[in-house]
Amino acid sequence: MSHARQQAGMSLIELMIAVAIGLALLAGLSSLYVSTSKARTEFNKTSEQVENGRFALQSITRDIEMAGFYGRTSPTLATSGYALSDPCAAAPASMGFSTTPTLTVPLPVYGPALAATVPSCLATTLPNMRAGAEVLTVSYASGSVTATPSGTEYYLQRSGCETDSVSLVYSNTASAFTLHNKAAVAGGTCSTSTSAELRKYVERSYYVATCDVCSGTGADTTPTLKMAEFVNGAIQVSSLVTGIEDVHYSYGIDVDNNGSPDCYVDNPSDTSAVPPACATAVAAASYAWTASATANWANVTAVRVNLLSRNLDNTASWTDTRTYDLGRAAVNGPYGDHYKRHVYGTVARVWNTGGVRENQ
Template identity: 55%
Template structure:
């Protein structure tokens, strides 16, 4: 019997089949180990990137909150003391109403024995008794109240709001009307022809620090809140979360030229001595009247301590923060990151008028 013959092509095919073998166990284990190392490296990079992104978002939110708080307060400070386009003159009487006042007789306007208006700026230091209309206020925190007439004229009296009207006619019996009754607003324009001047809504806003945002849940988030006189009552709303502290320093114009001559923490008291915060003016200025002192405030330095809303793992805050008080704030020894933001806002309706006189 003749042995089978194999062609060279068949031999090559057979040798190829013998070479087509799978991975050995050792090779498979090595490949898996390399893959696991790569996956671990990629996972670590992803986690690191996610943490960095989360911290960036926290910081961005903190910056936005701090600057928005400054902008909101500064905008109201710059409007403070505005009652309308008419000039009420320089011989005004001033009063510092209770920030919780809602009754007409307690709001500070009067034309009996001269024109009396409320001060546009008034604050309470950390040592003051907290007003009853400011719920959940942080103990030993500062309060700022601003008062002015809206820059927009109103079409008519509405709801329980109060409105201000200024006379431009020399024949009117009084220079100012403050009321919430439509028929009371009869002051005329410059032509004295029976046409009435505009009426403006009276605005009162009090900024304060609360220990919570949603206080029904006691969330513990420090929040800048605003209590606004609206509809005949005081309504409180959250303005900015994450605001842990605010300090106000008031620039007092002691020489009546419109510019702040010195900055004090509390214009309601005698500041004729006190080291670097002296307001002497050669002894010519009297600090006897709290209302007059507040009426002479022409600028406010605002310092805000903004805190991250969420903590940062591994971070311990050992820093101190200078808000302009006699001593720094902190350290807080917790895992929240913080930053101080500050600005100076001019009280244009007081200082600006003095500069052009």
């Protein structure tokens, strides 16, 4: 009898208590799993947004730092040696290249959307540009030397010999590149056997569009940083980074010619009056701010870049009530939607303008 009692199974009450404890543990584990999954999802969204913001900033900064490089023999030009060019043009003269009566090249950095006369091609060449978006155009020669012209790309050739008839050739025709370097001999004499190096011309315009894929199947409304690049004699537009909602540029102007920016302004093209931020520096250096927009742009030695990056996917439990300061008089936001955002900023030096002045 005693043995039979010892072999008895669980009672119904004990079984129900065990099931209840098990269900409670299962509910806790399920809640933990859901919470962890949500946290990981938000982490992935934020990581992607951080990566996009930093990559966009890095891409723009790299091009600003290359701007104004027109070959290893690039001269130190006066501001009159730069042209306020059309960033959508393909003809050399319209792009800012000329050797008559004096050498001129395109401005290293330029905000065409801020000019008094905005190039008409922007409306068609930069499709789906966000209303009010700023455009930054950079120009330079590639850091890599080209052995043989492609016949379609445009190249720069800078003379290294004083006996050449011109100091620069800009063309896409192989036969046009007839300039020379000095021979690697004692005294360095010019020789027809030492052709000057060729470098591909690079011109890129950055702007924010209202979409990544803007037409056809898969069209979206994702704000995107796009790049319009001069390739094979025409402007080609490509998406660079998705989730970039806005970019603001402030331009550091060197008014005393020492290479360092003396003040930052939003629009060097505005020559109607001296900007308050530059009033003291301009007066001290007797700088003629109102005389020439081209000269103001040519004296840009740094660019302050602030951009607003947004998560690509929304968060239902989040409402964006924040404001974001990109350096303008008015802040961005609050947006009141369910996307998380962050501002990224840096200062990029225009080394081929400011660096040369520092060494004079």
